Amino acid sequence: MAQILDGKAHADRMLAEVKRGVEARVASGKRPPCLAVVLVGDDPASQVYVRGKVKACQETGITSVEHRLSADASQEEVNGLIDRLNADAGVDGILVQLPLPKGLDSKEALHRIAPPKDVDGFHPLNQGLLLEGLPGLRPCTPSAVMNMLKAYGLELKGQRAVVLGRSEIVGKPMALMLLEEHATVTIAHSRTKDLPAVCREADLLVAAVGRPGLVEGSWIKPGAVVVDVGINRVEDLELATRIFAKEPKKLETLKAKGGVLCGDVRFGEAMEVARAVTPVPGGVGPLTIAGLMMNTLQASV
Ligand code: NAD
Numbered sequence: 001m002a003q004i005l006d007g008k009a010h011a012d013r014m015l016a017e018v019k020r021g022v023e024a025r026v027a028s029g030k031r032p033p034c035l036a037v038v039l040v041g042d043d044p045a046s047q048v049y050v051r052g053k054v055k056a057c058q059e060t061g062i063t064s065v066e067h068r069l070s071a072d073a074s075q076e077e078v079n080g081l082i083d084r085l086n087a088d089a090g091v092d093g094i095l096v097q098l099p100l101p102k103g104l105d106s107k108e109a110l111h112r113i114a115p116p117k118d119v120d121g122f123h124p125l126n127q128g129l130l131l132e133g134l135p136g137l138r139p140c141t142p143s144a145v146m147n148m149l150k151a152y153g154l155e156l157k158g159q160r161a162v163v164l165g166r167s168e169i170v171g172k173p174m175a176l177m178l179l180e181e182h183a184t185v186t187i188a189h190s191r192t193k194d195l196p197a198v199c200r201e202a203d204l205l206v207a208a209v210g211r212p213g214l215v216e217g218s219w220i221k222p223g224a225v226v227v228d229v230g231i232n233r234v235e236d237l238e239l240a241t242r243i244f245a246k247e248p249k250k251l252e253t254l255k256a257k258g259g260v261l262c263g264d265v266r267f268g269e270a271m272e273v274a275r276a277v278t279p280v281p282g283g284v285g286p287l288t289i290a291g292l293m294m295n296t297l298q299a300s301v
Helices: 007-027 044-060 075-087 106-112 124-132 140-151 171-180 195-200 237-243 248-257 267-273 284-300
Strands: 034-040 063-069 093-096 160-164 184-188 204-207 225-228 232-234 260-262
Touching: 007 044, 007 140, 007 284, 034 044, 034 075, 034 284, 044 063, 044 284, 063 075, 075 093, 075 106, 093 106, 093 284, 124 171, 140 171, 140 225, 140 284, 160 171, 160 195, 171 184, 171 204, 184 195, 225 267, 232 237, 237 248, 248 260
Parallel strands: 034 063, 034 093, 160 184, 160 204, 204 225
Antiparallel strands: 232 260
């Protein structure tokens, strides 16, 4: 049986570290770091994510200020709000919760955030610094995953790493961070030929795709480390019966509640083959929020 990489426990350690950093900053006579969260529209999932981020701010002593705009807000209104937050010396970090409602250009909004306040690490300047291996604000999900892998003492140097997914938010920055640690990195995606064979080469497999249970146990090299970034809600019983063959509890939850959360990896099957696996929920999700708190503290320095 594989070891479970406890993302929640590691996230709690990261949050405690941020809290100590905030306390030290306040003890030196400065105000606490301040995160401005911009939420446009009323997407229920976005509201849940924002609540989680505000709660983590409260736990760490970071001040959070929510700025809500209605779903029919114009690009000019969004840009204007970002400009004001950029100019506000009392704000250290700016987070625009994605996705933005249809009709709004999220790239335009993200590119408008002043790079030193870009706590999501999505601005081209911060992405460029990452590409060059220079310090900057880095995307929260991959940087927190790296933080956890190091804390677990998992060797990356010389390892074959496969990152499934090539998004700007997770896949690409994850690949760059693994490369920085001297892993030999392959980025696989929806057009990759013979995906199972590519995955089977991985000593470290990171799945960031958004397809429930895509990665089967037979895709995993025995003894590999598996990081599951995907967060998917499954409601279809036929799909669930296939992907949860080794996880009867997930199937029970789906039947009782009409839906269940899972990752891109078939956790039960992975547990039989891998050396270590992150669960969903309780794996990468909590780490991402902890990474955001770390970035907000960093942006305030
Ligand atoms: P995205 O949709 O931007 O990118 C998905 C990537 O997967 C694409 O590069 C695509 O090429 C690839 N892909 C799609 N179908 C594929 C297939 N069948 N085989 C191989 N590759 C395929 O998604 P994202 O923003 O990178 O997020 C990926 C997943 O991670 C989602 O489930 C998202 O909810 C989750 N996520 C979780 C956290 C967290 O905190 N745990 C943070 C960010 C994203």
